[in-house]
Amino acid sequence: MKTWRNRNKSVFVALILALTFSLLAACSGADTEQPANTGSNTGSANSDSGENNGGSGNSDEGLTGEFEIQYFVGGYGDTWWKHVISEFQKANPKLKITQTAGSQINEQMRPRWIQGTPPDFVYIDGAGSNEAQMVADAQLMDLTDFLKGATNADGKKLLDIAIGQPTDYGGKLYTMPLVFGSWGTFYDKAWFAENGWETPTDFESFMAVSEKIKASGVSPYIHTGVYPYYINGGLVNSAIVAENGGDASIISRMAALEEGVFKSEPVMKALGKIVQMRDAGLIDPGSIALNHTDSQMAFLQHKAAFIPNGLWLENEMSKDIPEGFEFDFVPSVMQDKGEKYVAIPYTASVAIAEKAKNPEAAKAFLQFIFTEKFAVDWAEMTGAIMNVKADLESSSAGPVVKSAMSYFNSDQLVVAPALIVNADVEQALQDGIIALLDSRITPEEWGDRLEEAAAKAR
């Protein structure tokens, strides 16, 4: 009996140990999620940490003091960031740079933003980040005057070499777009050639080729209904600009929530075209329940001919692209014959915290990274486009990126500002388009909804 009891006891002890270890394991698991403070500090910090004068050092010694950069690590990786930061460190050996980065960085750093001890410089991207909200919360520094005069190391003005301009928040600028990409309509060039389908150049040819595709038993157009911002970016917004005679200022008026803009004629006409597409049965009815993986897989498997998406698509699906598939993209398909293409960009911006401790270093870093050289590095390291007009033809960037760059450099294209709106209005835009595509509401009701949401947010 005694041995049995002892064994029981040891089982008990083992259980306790197992529990303790699983707890410890859970804790250490959480530890790995902590921000990676991989400061590449080159030794000189100790010597001058006492004489931190805010970092306005002269050109010989570079900047001094401490400088913290927060950046989100997602699809673009962190290679480019590590690269530019180490270059910046070389130029400013006395600066103590701290990198705070990771895929969960927005959530992890949130307490510090709330408490008023944010990092100096921030790259706004990824889940849990929203540029417009940070501006509304007065978290970002007003960069209006700085950006107007800022030049890079080559002596070029930042705003001149940028493809997409910073978002205008009531006459003020708080952010500088770093990543520049375009929404558009994607298709398989090889498959189109094989079937004798023409690449659409305007709404008329788009409708014609779509009917042809439909007649052959393929769904002409599929989209990501669970995340309606795909079709908003790839179809609706470019239609609005096109209906406004190619004048992209309507996007800024929408972003500024101007009264009546959501019921204005160009918007209603654009929605009319969407309804025309819907009623012709060109939009795959299954789209409404698809997430991005579902819709993109259906597109790759030739279940549908066109898909609205962003320039990241080829990279994202690179593991699943079937043999012989040839990605190509048209920036917009909603313009009338003879009108210019419209590029609706998506951007991810960098900014400086309103409560930055070392704003001089942050501004210097901003000027430092906006060069053509780093832009080519970005394209090669991430497969995406940095917001600098650079010559990518000789670089190792992918074909879609190069084709996009040639559209951006063409005079047959209008580059609209990115539509960055209040989060409530964004939600209404997404709900609204799905309701419209599902015939639950009319374009007028769409307008009523949006005007109501905008009025509340104003």
Place this chain on the structure above:
Amino acid sequence: MTAKPSSYRFRRALFILGFTLPTFLLFSLITAYPMLRGLYISFFEWSGYSGSMSFIGLDNYKRLLKDNIIGTAIYNDYFLVFWKVVLILAIATFLAVALTRMNLKRTGLFRVVLFFPNLISVVVIGVLWRYIYNPSDIGFLNAFLSLFAGDPVKTVWLGQENTAMWSILAPAVWAGIGFYMILLMAAIMNIPESFYEAAGIDGASRWHQFKHITIPLIWEQMKVSIIHIVITTLNGSFIIIFLMTEGGPDNSTQVMGSYLYQIGFQQYHMGYASAIGALILILTLVTSLILNRLLKRETIQM
């Protein structure tokens, strides 16, 4: 026996404190504080990202009353609660009885198979069922139905108002059955075999045995199951909704939990989200109290 030495009392108090104090501290820290803090935030306008909060009194609660989506969300929550209780309990009871009272072979295997969904992460369940419902011919359900229909079936299960909530209900029930089945099996196996033997000698049919012996003796466990399903559904449906539809299309499959997430973390109204949280808390409390009252039966001792 006169008064015990004070050192005994002291030791006794210390003993009790030793158990209650850490528990109380932990409870305060991880249950009471967040709850009260949430209630506190619900009286403010706060983005969740800003350093400043402004007090707006009951405005967030007034907004609840005017918000149409809240109505949809409450309706969807109770839709899931009602059908989950009915279907899970009916199926779990049937299976529990079948596996304990019907002399089936290989009950061990069935137990494992039926319990299996409980071991799979909800995320996997979501992905799995999204494939089943896929509207194109990758979708299992449509492909299966196409075998019987002449034309290929192209129902958009998760995209139509009349099928979306039912389609979400199915995996929720499927994933829930195993646990309650095990719970009820344990209860049934506690009933002495002699009860059934005596009833059998008296000529009671299997149905009568089930109705007059099994049900009364496992009632306590069934009651616990019902309340548990109600609470976990009201608090936890968020996950399955988010995996299947994200509340869409056009907010028609929103439940309170998913709407709370959308308002708080995607639309940046943490104050209003906290008010929704308070609503969930109140509705859960009221529902379980009412159910407790309704389900009260005389406890039958063996």
